[in-house]
Each structure stands twice: as C-alpha cells, then as structure tokens.
Amino acid sequence: MRTVGVVLLSDARAFDVAVIAEVFGIDRTDHGVPRFDVRWCSRGRRRTGLHPVGDMPATHGIGGLAGCDVVIAPGRHQRTDISPRVAAELREVHERGAILMSLCSGAFTLAAAGLLDGRQATTHWALLDDLARVAPRADVQRDALYTDTGDVLTSAGVVGGLDVCLHLVRREFGGDVAAALARRIVMPPVREGGQRQYAETSMPKRSTRGVASTMDWALARLGEPIGCDDLMAHAGMSGRTFHRAFTAATGMTPGKWLRGQRIRYAQRLLEATDLTVDRIAERSGLGTAANLRRGLRAELGVGPAAYRRTFRTMPSGGVPG
Numbered sequence: 001m002r003t004v005g006v007v008l009l010s011d012a013r014a015f016d017v018a019v020i021a022e023v024f025g026i027d028r029t030d031h032g033v034p035r036f037d038v039r040w041c042s043r044g045r046r047r048t049g050l051h052p053v054g055d056m057p058a059t060h061g062i063g064g065l066a067g068c069d070v071v072i073a074p075g076r077h078q079r080t081d082i083s084p085r086v087a088a089e090l091r092e093v094h095e096r097g098a099i100l101m102s103l104c105s106g107a108f109t110l111a112a113a114g115l116l117d118g119r120q121a122t123t124h125w126a127l128l129d130d131l132a133r134v135a136p137r138a139d140v141q142r143d144a145l146y147t148d149t150g151d152v153l154t155s156a157g158v159v160g161g162l163d164v165c166l167h168l169v170r171r172e173f174g175g176d177v178a179a180a181l182a183r184r185i186v187m188p189p190v191r192e193g194g195q196r197q198y199a200e201t202s203m204p205k206r207s208t209r210g211v212a213s214t215m216d217w218a219l220a221r222l223g224e225p226i227g228c229d230d231l232m233a234h235a236g237m238s239g240r241t242f243h244r245a246f247t248a249a250t251g252m253t254p255g256k257w258l259r260g261q262r263i264r265y266a267q268r269l270l271e272a273t274d275l276t277v278d279r280i281a282e283r284s285g286l287g288t289a290a291n292l293r294r295g296l297r298a299e300l301g302v303g304p305a306a307y308r309r310t311f312r313t314m315p316s317g318g319v320p321g
Contacts, residue, residue, distance in 0.1 A: 001099065001172045002034060005068035007086065007109060008042040008058055009076060016074030016103040016161055022185055023165040031180045034173060039064045043083065062086055065093050070168070075104035075157075079130070087113040094151065101153040101168065103161035110152065111135035120147040124157030143251075175271045211235060211242075211249045218258060222265050222285045228254045262286050263295045270308045277304045 004024045006017070024036040042058035062085060065071050071093050090113040094100055102110050107123040110116050111131065116138035123131045125142070132140045141147050146155040146164035148171070155164035162185070170178030214235040218226060231254050232242040246254045266284040269275055275283070281292040293303050300307065 001069045001168075003037045003039065003068045003070070005039045005041050005060075005065040005071045005093070005098075007062075007065070007071065007073045007090070007106075008040045009082065009086070009109070010042075011077040011080075013075040013077060013104065015158065016106065019103060019161045019165065020072055020074060023162070023169070023181065028181065028184055031184060033169075033177055033181050033184070039068060041065050043086065062089050065089050065098075066096075068093060068098055070099045070101060073100070073102040073106035073109035075102075075106045075124075075161075076109065079105050079108040079127075082109055082112045090115060097151075099151055099153070099168070101155075101164060103155050103164070104157045107131055107154045108134060110154070111138065115152060116154070119149045119152050120144075121152075121154040122147050122156055122160075123154065124160075126157075211246050215250075215257075219261060222262050223283045224285065226258075226285075228258070231258070259295065260299075263299050266292055266296070266304075267307065270304055280304070 004020070006020055008017070020038070025038045027035050029035050039060045040058045041060045041062050041064040043062050066089070071090065073090075086109075090100065090110070094115060100110060100115060102123075104124050105127055107116065107121055108127075108131065110121075111134050116135045118137060118139075120139045120141050121131065121135065122128070122141040122144045128140055128142050131138070144156065145160045146153060146167060148164075148167065153164050153168060155161050166178050166182055169181055214231050217234050218231060231246075232239055235242050235245075237245065243254060246257070250257055252260070262284045263286075266280050266286060269280045269283060273280075277289045277292060281287060281289050284292070286292045286295060289304075296302060296304055296307060
C-alpha cells in the first residue's frame with residue numbers, strides 16, 4: 001500500500017483533501033512511516049477549485065487512478081452523481097485489487113459507482129438517511145466512526161476521516177507505524193470503528209466538565225478495582241444524574257465505557273510489551289485471562305494470542321512483566 005490515488009472532483013471538501021495530504025502526502029520516513037506516492041486525479045488534469053482554500057493542482061487525469069494501491073474519495077459539497085467515466089474508473093481499479101476508501105460524504109461517490117452494494121458503509125450522521133436512499137443495497141451503519149469490509153472502507157464526518165486513515169495504516173503496516181504517525185499529527189492511535197458517532201448531544205457545562213474529569217481519573221486507575229459507584233462518587237453526582245450525563249457525553253453507559261477502556265489498554269499492552277496474558281489482564285483491570293479473552297473476542301472476534309501476532313509493535317525482549 002504505497003501508491004494512493006485521490007478522486008479530486010470539482011466540489012471536493014477542503015478539509016477531507018487536507019486530511020489525505022496530512023496523512024499520506026508528507027514524507028515522515030525519518031519517523032518510521034513509509035513514504036506514499038499520492039496522485040491527485042481530476043478529470044482532464046485541470047486545476048480543481050476547492051472551497052475555501054482555493055485551487056488544488058491535480059497531478060494526474062482520472063486515468064491516474066489505474067495502478068494505485070488505495071483510492072480515496074474525499075467528501076463533496078453537492079454529493080451529485082459522478083460522471084460515467086469516473087464511475088467506470090473506480091469500478092475498474094477496484095476489480096484490479098485496489099482498496100477503496102471514502103471520507104465523510106465521499107461515500108456517495110462510491111455509492112454512485114455501485115461499490116457499496118452488499119457492504120457495510122457509513123457517513124456523517126446527518127447524511128445517513130440520504131446514503132441509505134441512494135445506496136439501498138448497502139448495509140448502512142448508523143453508530144460507527146468508520147467501516148472496514150476489507151477492500152472498501154468508509155468513514156463518518158470530519159475527524160472520522162482521520163480515524164479511518166490511521167486504521168488503514170495500522171491494518172497494513174502495524175501498530176508501531178500507526179502510533180508514530182498518530183504522534184506526528186497529534187491524534188489518538190486507536191479509535192475503534194464501532195464507536196458511536198457523537199450526534200446532536202447537549203448537556204450542561206458543569207456536568208460535562210465533571211464527566212471529563214472523572215474519565216481522566218478512571219483512565220489513570222484502570223488496573224484498580226474501580227467500578228461505576230467509584231465513578232459516580234468521584235463526579236459527586238447521584239446515580240441517575242451521573243448515568244444520564246455520562247451517556248449524553250459519550251454515547252454509552254459508564255460500565256460499558258470502563259470495560260471498553262480496559263480492553264483498549266489491554267490491546268496496547270499486547271501490542272507493545274512481553275507481558276503474559278495473566279499479567280495484562282491484571283494490569284488492565286480485567287482481572288483474569290479468561291475475562292480478557294472473552295472481552296477481546298466480544299470486541300474484535302480474536303483472542304489475545306492472535307491479536308498480539310497481528311499487531312505486534314516491538315521485538316521479543318521488550319517491557320518486562
């Protein structure tokens with residue numbers, strides 16, 4: 001996955017184009033990140049107006065997508081049908097083995113080419129009904145930051161585009177490369193695609209601050225036997241008020257969030273240390289290896305050993321147990 005083609009249509013969204021340029025267009029080989037060859041492909045190889053940053057020069061005509069390992073469709077302002085030439089080119093590069101990925105409303109570009117049929121897909125929460133209407137054969141995911149069906153990936157709005165880009169780098173090159181890239185662009189290295197989109201939630205500022213402070217407090221104590229009662233006590237709220245405020249802020253219950261954070265921490269330990277499964281279960285607050293195995297399988301469909309083999313980020317002899 002070294003050659004990245006971008007479908008640079010006239011109404012492409014500036015933010016999505018900037019995300020692609022930031023992740024794939026900068027040489028970060030000095031930080032252990034592979035160098036990518038980015039092709040900015042436009043019909044007629046003309047300069048394409050991008051509101052509000054001005055003109056973005058195309059480097060290739062739309063035929064430049066041929067031979068790319070990954071083809072990315074950024075979001076678009078109008079989400080109108082694409083030309084038959086662009087649709088045919090997308091279908092052809094996909095048939096030849098390219099990975100296709102959309103950011104935000106770029107899902108409509110893939111839908112117009114018929115590439116979401118029979119696949120899970122998502123987009124910005126405000127556009128989900130529209131996507132379901134134009135792609136009735138797609139399995140539209142309404143509570144996902146991004147989807148990955150192997151050869152086609154889609155993402156929710158704005159930061160979801162960064163998430164899916166990092167996810168693809170992590171999938172193809174491993175956790176260490178994705179973590180290095182995430183550090184350079186000041187992003188969390190892992191946000192799971194199944195995490196709920198934060199759509200139209202509101203809550204009093206005091207409650208938000210209390211919940212955020214409690215989350216930070218809990219993250220520093222994942223290995224301790226803390227539970228929902230401890231979170232509630234730290235926030236200084238009644239049980240009903242805390243659960244309502246927490247769910248409004250995060251889209252999930254405090255118990256589900258705490259379990260998820262322990263699983264995320266266990267994932268990082270599996271990736272970056274030589275600790276035994278028992279020790280990782282203890283340090284992450286999951287208690288036993290059986291709990292860790294159940295949690296990983298429920299979240300990711302794999303056990304600790306398989307996960308470690310897939311996402312190993314350091315050679316044997318790393319952090320001691």
